[in-house]
Amino acid sequence: MSRFQFRPATFKMVFFMYLLGTVIFAILYLLPVSHKQPLLPVDAFFLSASAISATGLSTVTVAQELTTAGKIILLIQMEIGGIGVMALVGALLIALRTNAPVPSQTLMIFDQNQNSSRSISKLMAFIVKYTLIVETAGFLLILPSALQHGSHAFAAFFLSVSTFTNAGFEISGNGLDNFKGEPFVLAVLSCMIILGVLGFAVVMEFLQSRRKKKSLYFKVNVLMHGILLLAGFLFFFFVDFIHMPGLSFTEKIIQSLFFSAAPRSGGLASLDLHVFSFPSLLFMIMLMFIGGSPSSCAGGIRTTTFAVILAKLWSVIRGSNETHMFRKTLFAEDVNKAFLVFFAFLFLFFFSFFVLSFTEKAAPFPLAFEIMSALSTCGFSLGITAGLTVFGKIWLAFLMLIGRLGVIILIYTFMNQKKSTIKYAKESILIG
Structure with a gap:
């Protein structure tokens, strides 16, 4: 894959496009037609940031406080956030049979975490088609059960979109309580979350290049997703669900599968998170931290970043100066970028935890859980969202936007890269 260099203006443009979209939709939520009860501007901004970042955290009860018009606006913003702003722009240009100018192509490439200008138009078109197919299929599969429980078709479609885009919102008012005892529906929702992350x-590579040799990107992502899903399933089943009363064996299997997928960025929970043990909640934080693939609906540091860091650590242990994966040698700049994302994410998490510990009254662990959920765009919460201060709401809103775009945009938006021509003498230092 050809290397692609981004200018600082590219990062700034994407960041401010998402920020502008957040403000515009926040204004729409403040319109009388959108809400049943008065909505504070900070709550509208928080909801808008959560929707466009496909997170799912909310300081208001969406099912009760938004009108039908407000829920439709939320549905549209979830779709935009899940697919990506520039992906929609690219798909529109393709539909109009208009070639995207070079600056627009650059924004599309960055918005989808790509590093090549090759085949970007095909990817944009595929994203929209794939999204519509999966969401429609999910809607049709869960509709009979939703109607049986007294829900309506719009709520079922809303849930389908929310699940695939990993937005984590629902408008029934009781979460997924209606589907606790329905393994089929939970299995469908689990698959949709997985397809989203x-x-x-x-x-696209799997569907369109079945006979061709798979790329390193494909192999790494499939392997990491397989490992994380299996690890999550085994952990939750043997730590919590195997001892949990009131569930059949089949329900325990499905719930374990669901929670192995949902913390990666899904946001929807089929059970109250307070029923989980402390080790399971810690494991959820780890899954939120890793997240999903680049060019997906998920957040976190991304699977490729985590895989590259593991590969580099293994190469250091073996005494190798180069990093290898699937008999390929990685570019040093990609390895450096992976470590930059990893430590920038951790720094932002701990710094946010430090700052918000002064302003928020929540207990330390629920606060840390909330911060990781916002930064990784997961949407899980231990119930402290509504009690956040105005400062806390604004802080988490920006964390969600950063999490959607990737923490590296925060660095490159406000810092200019400068290559140093100065070389210094080398000297060894004691380590460990």
């Missing part, structure tokens, strides 16, 4: 480029 797997990555558009991965799915």
Whole structure:
């Protein structure tokens, strides 16, 4: 894959496009037609940031406080956030049979975490088609059960969109309580979450290049997703569900599968998170931290970042100066970028935890859980969202936007890269 260099203006443009979209939709939520009860501007901004970042955290009860018009606006914003602003722009240009100018192509490439200008138009078109197909299929599969429980078709479609885009919102008012005892529906929702975090480029390569040799990007993502799903399933089943009363064996299997997928960025929970043990909640934080694939609906540091860091650590242990994966040598700049994302994410998490510990009254662990959920765009909460201060709401809103775009945009938006020509003498230092 050809290397692609981004100018600082590219990062700034994408960041401010998402920020502008957040403000515009926040204004729409403040319109009388959108809400049943008065909505504070900070709550509208928080809801808008959560929707466009496909997170799912909310300081208001969406089912009760938004009108039908407000829920439709939320549905549209979830779709925009899940697919990506520039992906929609690219798909529109393709539909109009208009070639995207070079600056627009650059924004599309960055918005989808790609590093090549090759086949970007095909990817944009595929994203929209793939999204519509999966969401429609999910809607049709869960509709009979939703109607049986007294829900309506719009709520079922809303849930389908929310699940695939990993937005984590629902408008029934009781979460997924209606589907606790329905393994089929939970299995469908689990598959939709997985399809949302797997990555558009991965799915496109699988469907359109079955006979061709798979790329390193494809192999790494499929392997990491397989490992994380299996690890999550085994952990939740043997730590919590195997001892949990009131569930059949089949329900325990499905719930374990669901929660192995949902913390990666899904946001929807089929059970109250307070029923989980402390080790399971810690494991959820780890899954939120890793997240899903680049060019997907998920957040986190991304699977490729985590895989590259593991590969580099293994190469250091073996005494190798180069990093290898699937008999390929990685570019040093990609390895450096992976470590930059990893430590920038951790720094932002701990710094936010430090700052908000002064302003928020929540207990330390629920606060840390909330911060990781916002930064990784997961949407899980231990119930402290509504009690956040105005400062806390604004802080988490920006964390969600950063999490949607990737923490590296925060660095490159406000810092200019300068290559140093100065070389210094080398000297060894004691380590460990």
